[in-house]
Amino acid sequence: MSYLVDERKKSSVFSGYMASPKLKVGPLAAxxxxxxxxxxxxxxxxxxxxxxxxxxxxxxxxxxxxxxxGRFGEQLLVVWVPRDVAPGIILFTNETAPIPLYDRKYFxxxxxxxxxxxxxxxxxxxxxxxxxxYPVVFRKPDKGILYTIAHSIxxxxxxxxxxxxxxxxxxxAELKRIDTAKRDPDAGRETDATPxxxxxxxxxxxxxxxxxxxxxxxxxxxIGQVIIPVxxxxxxxxxxxxxxxxxxxxxxxxxGTLITGWGSINADLIVEVYRxxxxxxxxxxxxQNFVLMSGTIxxxxxxxxxxxxxxxxxxLKLNVRSYSGSPRVSAFASVxxxxxxxxxxxxxxxSARTAPGSFEQWKTVRRIVIGPYVAYDGxxxxxxxxxxxxxxxxxxxxxxxxxxxxxxxINGRMPSGTYTYRGRGGGSVCxxxxxxxxxxxxxxxxxxxxxxxxGGGLFWVLDIEYTDGxxxxxxxxxxxxxxxxxxxxxxxxxKTTPGAIDGxxxxxxxxxxxxxxxxxxEPGEPKIYHGLVTIRTDTIERDQRVVxxxxxxxxxxxxxxxxxxxxxxxxxxxRLSVQGIKVIGAAYLMPDSQINPITAPQxxxxxxxxxxAVDLLLTLTGIGGRTVGLLLFVAGKxxxxxxxxxxVQVLNDNTARITYRRGWADVASDTIIVPLTxxxxxxRDTPTELKITQLCLDGYCVNPSLKAYVQPxxxxxxxxxxxxxxxxxxxxxxxxxxxxxxx
Amino acid sequence: xxxxxxxxxxxxxVVFSLLWFVWPWSxxxxxxxAGLVFLWSLFFAxxxxxxxxxxxxxxxxxxxxxxxxxxxxxxxxYAVAPLAVFVVLVYAASKAYGLLWGFLxxxxxxxxxxxxxxxxxxxxxxxxxxxxxxxxxVYVRWNVPLIAFMDVSSLYISCRAVKLIFAYVKRRRG
Numbered sequence: 001m002s003y004l005v006d007e008r009k010k011s012s013v014f015s016g017y018m019a020s021p022k023l024k025v026g027p028l029a030a031x032x033x034x035x036x037x038x039x040x041x042x043x044x045x046x047x048x049x050x051x052x053x054x055x056x057x058x059x060x061x062x063x064x065x066x067x068x069x070g071r072f073g074e075q076l077l078v079v080w081v082p083r084d085v086a087p088g089i090i091l092f093t094n095e096t097a098p099i100p101l102y103d104r105k106y107f108x109x110x111x112x113x114x115x116x117x118x119x120x121x122x123x124x125x126x127x128x129x130x131x132x133x134y135p136v137v138f139r140k141p142d143k144g145i146l147y148t149i150a151h152s153i154x155x156x157x158x159x160x161x162x163x164x165x166x167x168x169x170x171x172x173a174e175l176k177r178i179d180t181a182k183r184d185p186d187a188g189r190e191t192d193a194t195p196x197x198x199x200x201x202x203x204x205x206x207x208x209x210x211x212x213x214x215x216x217x218x219x220x221x222x223i224g225q226v227i228i229p230v231x232x233x234x235x236x237x238x239x240x241x242x243x244x245x246x247x248x249x250x251x252x253x254x255x256g257t258l259i260t261g262w263g264s265i266n267a268d269l270i271v272e273v274y275r276x277x278x279x280x281x282x283x284x285x286x287x288q289n290f291v292l293m294s295g296t297i298x299x300x301x302x303x304x305x306x307x308x309x310x311x312x313x314x315x316l317k318l319n320v321r322s323y324s325g326s327p328r329v330s331a332f333a334s335v336x337x338x339x340x341x342x343x344x345x346x347x348x349x350x351s352a353r354t355a356p357g358s359f360e361q362w363k364t365v366r367r368i369v370i371g372p373y374v375a376y377d378g379x380x381x382x383x384x385x386x387x388x389x390x391x392x393x394x395x396x397x398x399x400x401x402x403x404x405x406x407x408x409x410i411n412g413r414m415p416s417g418t419y420t421y422r423g424r425g426g427g428s429v430c431x432x433x434x435x436x437x438x439x440x441x442x443x444x445x446x447x448x449x450x451x452x453x454x455g456g457g458l459f460w461v462l463d464i465e466y467t468d469g470x471x472x473x474x475x476x477x478x479x480x481x482x483x484x485x486x487x488x489x490x491x492x493x494x495k496t497t498p499g500a501i502d503g504x505x506x507x508x509x510x511x512x513x514x515x516x517x518x519x520x521x522e523p524g525e526p527k528i529y530h531g532l533v534t535i536r537t538d539t540i541e542r543d544q545r546v547v548x549x550x551x552x553x554x555x556x557x558x559x560x561x562x563x564x565x566x567x568x569x570x571x572x573x574x575r576l577s578v579q580g581i582k583v584i585g586a587a588y589l590m591p592d593s594q595i596n597p598i599t600a601p602q603x604x605x606x607x608x609x610x611x612x613a614v615d616l617l618l619t620l621t622g623i624g625g626r627t628v629g630l631l632l633f634v635a636g637k638x639x640x641x642x643x644x645x646x647x648v649q650v651l652n653d654n655t656a657r658i659t660y661r662r663g664w665a666d667v668a669s670d671t672i673i674v675p676l677t678x679x680x681x682x683x684r685d686t687p688t689e690l691k692i693t694q695l696c697l698d699g700y701c702v703n704p705s706l707k708a709y710v711q712p713x714x715x716x717x718x719x720x721x722x723x724x725x726x727x728x729x730x731x732x733x734x735x736x737x738x739x740x741x742x743x
Numbered sequence: 744x745x746x747x748x749x750x751x752x753x754x755x756x757v758v759f760s761l762l763w764f765v766w767p768w769s770x771x772x773x774x775x776x777a778g779l780v781f782l783w784s785l786f787f788a789x790x791x792x793x794x795x796x797x798x799x800x801x802x803x804x805x806x807x808x809x810x811x812x813x814x815x816x817x818x819x820x821y822a823v824a825p826l827a828v829f830v831v832l833v834y835a836a837s838k839a840y841g842l843l844w845g846f847l848x849x850x851x852x853x854x855x856x857x858x859x860x861x862x863x864x865x866x867x868x869x870x871x872x873x874x875x876x877x878x879x880x881v882y883v884r885w886n887v888p889l890i891a892f893m894d895v896s897s898l899y900i901s902c903r904a905v906k907l908i909f910a911y912v913k914r915r916r917g
Binding site: 563566567601602603604606607608610611613614617618629630631632633634635636637638639640641642661662664665698699 | 857895
């Protein structure tokens with residue numbers, strides 16, 4: 001239960017902080033609010049809540065009961081609740097927590113208490129409840145609500161009360177389809193399993209590409225219309241405030257909402273869809289209203305392949321009817337695009353990794369959580385893979401190693417196979433080499449899309465038990481250097497000619513990224529290491545073709561102590577020669593987005609020169625200098641290590657090692673930017689592949705084999721047709737104007 | 744009495760250097776450097792005869808090392824501070840032996856301890872050289888306490904030895 005709450009808190013990482021203003025309500029207005037609340041409570045609709053076992057999974061088509069009328073028309077609300085919650089560990093913090101596991105065939109259905117279904121309607125399924133049987137048909141949701149996620153039945157009832165319903169739990173029910181075989185969306189899921197890393201998509205192919213829109217968390221302190229503004233400083237429309245850019249060829253848009261803070265809110269979510277004109281102004285195509293609920297995903301049908309022949313933008317608004325306390329509304333959106341891979345467009349890679357390490361347990365463990373990793377924008381459908389691998393060490397039962405069954409799920413919601421592993425050893429310990437033999441593409445795709453719509457990330461939940469149903473006593477878990485998730489990312493450039501489109505994207509880049517998690521290798525203060533390395537292969541400066549961004553934090557989760565990255569080593573490989581590679585202007589990225597050069601402070605430089613001069617004198621005294629001695633060691637090495645450094649070393653003709661060392665007097669920043677020049681990249685007229693073969697962040701080393709592509713030299717390529725670009729970026733698309741390259 | 748005080752400061756240097764194992768890698772390293780310089784100076788001065796005034800003087804010599812991350816020009820002091828410590832030590836020794844013999848006492852002790860350290864380095868297959876080469880490293884921490892222990896213990900021996908030599912020379916002359 002608490003884990004879900006945590007997930008929701010994490011979601012706020014993606015939304016900007018907006019201080020909630022103090023409630024300033026006069027006595028008259030307060031009385032009005034109370035009156036409205038009273039009126040609503042009187043008028044609240046009674047609904048029955050059934051705990052449903054379904055014979056097939058609910059997907060995009062949701063249940064409707066023909067003939068009934070309620071707040072949601074004929075639609076029945078689907079609320080996912082965990083099938084069970086069991087003790088588990090969040091591996092990278094070594095924290096014990098109750099971990100829920102959802103089942104796509106188990107959910108709550110919300111039916112109006114006075115529902116009078118049209119019994120003569122043609123039913124596709126029947127819902128058998130203690131109160132009678134309802135005929136059910138499946139179609140796209142009438143009221144746009146795809147589903148709601150709750151962390152318990154009580155939580156689900158609270159969510160329903162929050163929107164002014166009077167829910168009553170009526171017990172278990174059964175949803176049985178008439179023709180199951182034809183309609184099971186899970187049928188064939190196992191056949192799209194991918195065993196290993198997916199190769200780079202080929203030119204000319206058309207993909208489904210996923211992106212995200214990000215909105216600011218909005219406090220509600222007024223009745224009436226409230227805009228949920230988009231992140232960033234600029235609206236996608238010159239004439240409409242707070243608009244988020246959707247763009248061309250969007251097939252589907254999902255919006256998700258979370259209500260946090262205390263109190264309740266009765267409101268509609270309004271999604272306005274605009275068409276962006278050539279001059280940057282927008283005209284309204286239409287708007288859709290939804291009942292605002294926490295943990296709920298809505299489908300916005302106005303964004304579809306027909307409307308997105310033009311560039312689209314969306315504005316989110318709330319129409320607040322009443323509220324109490326100080327609720328805050330967070331909104332997120334996932335967009336599914338169609339894209340064709342052509343020359344001039346590029347793809348990058350994202351790799352979410354586990355660093356090798358041993359995690360001591362010495363307790364009964366039923367579930368293991370690995371992650372969460374960010375659902376990085378630009379994921380290309382059908383290109384995900386995973387090579388998750390861990391070794392579980394358990395205490396033998398009566399001297400024997402029983403077979404271990406491991407159920408893999410993404411986010412505890414989307415299954416990705418169940419496999420049985422045979423134990424080795426015996427005596428005092430059993431070893432289970434748990435590796436993921438195959439990866440379910442469509443499950444990952446759905447969970448990526450839905451999780452992103454609620455601002456969430458992606459993590460593995462492994463449910464482990466012996467084949468006889470008992471829970472193992474786990475001594476320790478060893479993680480291998482492996483990929484939790486890996487996928488290709490769409491990296492898109494819009495050209496300025498012809499058509500002068502999309503001039504709103506600032507600082508374009510193509511980037512590949514590796515996200516790294518590591519944890520304590522021995523019992524002790526719980527800590528987690530979180531690293532992110534991106535490789536960008538085009539920048540505004542012509543001679544800085546490759547830029548590495550290296551972030552790292554070691555977080556002590558219990559005492560809230562954080563160390564910023566202190567050491568990094570990155571091996572960069574390319575087919576061309578790396579001779580002559582240089583670091584130019586390495587810098588710290590400060591929390592306020594300012595750049596702070598990593599060069600020794602001026603006085604430190606002078607001091608080092610003075611020290612050279614004094615050293616000779618000190619050598620004669622025997623106190624130090626070129627001889628040994630504590631005093632000069634302390635002063636001399638203290639001086640030398642005060643300033644940070646980024647150095648590059650050519651290991652062989654194709655590999656260079658970039659080494660960063662933090663100086664003890666350096667500024668407080670968790671991110672360094674390392675621009676590199678590589679002479680052989682100049683004058684190239686074809687793309688060049690770069691690969692990070694190994695990276696070590698503060699001693700946590702992985703071999704990601706992460707690829708990025710340097711575009712042809714700008715002199716040949718970019719003048720003058722590509723002076724404006726836009727791209728998929730970490731944390732969504734950010735608006736702005738930038739001249740890409742002007743000779 | 745002096746011998747006991749030297750042992751006391753010797754232990755203080757060693758104990759303080761052990762803090763390096765948990766010392767945070769931040770501007771506080773400046774404080775560590777200042778602390779070690781201060782204690783080492785007191786230790787060596789205690790061998791020749793420590794007076795209360797020197798505590799203040801060595802404190803003033805060491806303090807800028809801790810403040811350098813805040814006041815950048817003070818980084819220059821890292822280059823000059825060892826020389827300043829040397830001068831104060833010679834001054835301290837000159838109180839007991841006169842300027843020339845005081846100078847020779849300090850230089851003699853230091854050189855003898857350098858020779859002892861070189862011998863130890865040779866015997867341990869370059870362990871000390873390796874420890875010196877590592878310098879201040881955020882992850883490799885064993886070298887600083889080792890250097891501190893070897894340095895002060897060899898300096899203790901060399902200082903005592905030079906003292907005995909000086910006493911012998913004085914007797915022969917006297």
